Amino acid sequence: MSFHDKFISDRSKARSHSHFTLNQTAKTTKPHSNPIFISGGLPNPIGFPIDEITVNLTTSPNPRPRFVPAATLFSKPGLVEFPDITENSTRLSQNLKILKFAESLETATNGNGGQLTLERSLQYGEQDGHPQLKKFVTALTKRLHPPKLDEKDWNVIITNGGGDGIHKAVDLLINPGDHVLVEEYCFSPSFDNIKSVGGILVPIKLDYDEGLDVTGLKRILENWDEAKQGPKPRVLYSVPSGQNPYGVSQSLERRKAIYAVLKEHGIVIIEDDPYGALAYESYNKKFTNGNSSKSLNTPEKAHDESVDSEARESDISKADIDHYTSLIAPSYLTIDDVGLVVRIDTFSKVFSPGLRLGWIVSHVNFIEKLSLYTSLSTRAASGVSQLLINNIAHSWGLEGWLRWCLLLRNQYLERRNHLLAQLDKLDQSKITYITPVCGMFVSALVHFDKIASSSFNGVTLPYQSRLVELGIEEGVLIVSGSNMAASEELRQTAKFIRLTFAYEDPDLLDEAIKRLGKAVDRLFEEGEIKQK
Incomplete structure (x- = not known):
């Protein structure tokens, strides 16, 4: 117990955090020099619809236009009207100009066409959102x-x-x-x-x-x-x-x-x-x-x-x-x-x-x-x-x-199909998968029960941990299903590993699944893990 513990609330002491992408591995595990990342759920940068931001800095304090009352900054009922969001749209590939101040009293009092100005967005904002x-x-x-x-x-x-x-x-x-x-x-x-x-x-x-x-x-x-x-x-x-x-x-x-x-x-x-x-x-x-x-x-x-x-x-x-x-x-x-x-x-x-x-x-x-x-x-x-x-x-x-x-979804759909096609090439007696219909992840089902079928008691955690280590050595980072369990019993008996197709490009996904296949093969070759 440290000197400061007596000052910390029970609520704060009760907090914990253990992210499922973090794995404890044996000290003897030898990491690959160039691992491929199919563990964490980072969205791919192709999904960031901004190519460039240019900031024009002022050289001196810039007074706000006197024709725009300060009250128009806030959405008082009856004062500011915001236009409807229509089905019609402009081109996606356009340059967007963001103004510091509203250009006129009329635009300020009708919600500035739905656009936020720098004056408003850099100011204290409504707690519920603009x-x-x-x-x-x-x-x-x-x-x-x-x-x-x-x-x-x-x-x-x-x-x-x-x-x-x-x-x-x-x-x-x-x-x-x-x-x-x-x-x-x-x-x-x-x-x-x-x-x-x-x-x-x-x-x-x-x-x-x-x-x-x-x-x-x-x-x-x-x-x-x-x-x-x-x-x-x-x-x-x-x-x-x-x-x-x-x-x-x-x-x-x-x-x-x-x-x-x-x-x-x-x-x-x-x-x-x-x-x-x-x-x-x-x-x-x-x-x-x-x-x-x-x-x-x-x-x-x-x-x-x-x-x-x-x-x-x-x-x-x-x-x-x-x-x-x-x-x-x-x-x-x-x-x-x-x-x-x-x-x-x-x-x-x-x-x-x-x-x-x-x-x-x-x-x-x-x-x-x-x-x-x-x-x-x-x-x-x-x-x-x-x-x-x-x-x-x-x-x-x-x-x-x-x-x-939809354009972004198509990018992820291609990656999903690519990853599944590579998983189809692995030994289906050792590893299969649940086909995702949404999201960024694939759960691969590893048939741990076939490694030591005569003595298998449903406990998979030692095999999960070893597969993560073998993946690190082969150069593919995965998530152990045990890390996503809601109870200790479920942690001990998880049957899957989680993969992501979101971040890496298709050619690296090819290599990642080849490496995963090698890790799975090594796990099966090593055979039964004696329970402590």
Whole structure:
């Protein structure tokens, strides 16, 4: 115990963080001199829609125009009107000029055409986000995930990225000692968030088709013994689209079934959706597995089996956009009629993670409390981040934004197909995979049980750890499924490793999977690992 421990709050002492991409390895592990990165979930820089930023600096204090009243900086009801976000858009490949001041009183008092000025964005901002940006994310939500609630009953708040949204939602809903329903394998920093406020994780089984298992959810809730276990869970945390790590998405039918259970038992869902815009067509290889009796990869259309990642903006038609948006799984907002959804969204995967900007959509009663916590913690999100995204989004319009998302999605789709084609070349008796329909990741199923079939007791952790070490030696960085487990039992028995196709170029993905194949072969050749 250090001198300072007596000053630190119990809440602070209870916090922990162990990112799933970090692995402990034996001292004898010899790292490859040129490793390939298919572990962490870094978005590819092709998804940053800014080629260059030029900043013109002033040489002396520059007074604001007297014709623009200071009151026009703020969105007072009846004073400032913001234009609608239309389906029409300008070209994506344009130069965007950002002004320090509004050019006239008229433009200032009608919201400056939806654009933020430097004067506004570099100033203290509203804690809920600039009204212009809130207008855009509201329009985007209505376009892709129209809430079932009356419009007066829901609202949005701008956050400092998805992680900030998760933290604030967890703070809003979970008390110390609360049991919280979570997916058995998921984004582990969210588990840390839940535990940091005193929440107790209750893992729900996942299947390889659509993720969260309805039967498993019902079984836990219907058999809950409050006398022995305490109060029934009131919160579910889920990544329903592009589930991390499995890459599967819940269908509308699955979501309706899950929502019915949540509504029956009075449970709020934290719907974390960072990957929803990266929705894909099917892959053309048949695959079945022990958790599913159906094929995950039946082609929907012949043209869906390949993608032209070199397609330009001019090649994208409205029909293409409509087809793309039809692939995006609908949010729980679209079926929630009482306000049980706190939806967390982010710009990280389709614009830039470094800008640290996202938003939450929920019932106005929840948004009010989130706004209060924001005023006491982070305050407003970065004005510069809001400026860049807002002004680009307003200049593109909704159609232009979706056109950009589709062009980016095509790049990731090509990488996904490329990685899966390389995995198809490996020994399928040793390693197979779950085909992702959304997101940035592939879960590869390693058949650890075949290494020592006569003595295998279901414990995979020693084999997981050894495979990570062999990957490091062969020069391929992967994520152990054990690192994404919601309980110690699940950590000991994880059957998968997680790979990403997002960051590396296709030629390096080829080499990465060759190296992975060598690591898997070495693991099987080494044979049984004696349990301690």
